[in-house]
Amino acid sequence: MASKVRLADGREITVALPGKKVIDMLEQAATGSESFTRFNTATSTRVWINPTHVAAVEDRPDLD
16 A cells, blocks of 8 residues: 655655555654654655654555
8 A cells, every 4th residue: 555645845755655654654753863764655766754844644545
């Protein structure tokens, strides 16, 4: 399952993980010593996301 991550500036990133896993990883990064967490996008590009810049995470099974 894929997820759509919407950033505070309006950009959207499709991540190749279910929304629950994305949220868990962002929460872990926000409470730990890391300020960013790395994800693979649906097109296998690696991106680093700062949890404080995330506006929404949405499951998108139609993007698998």
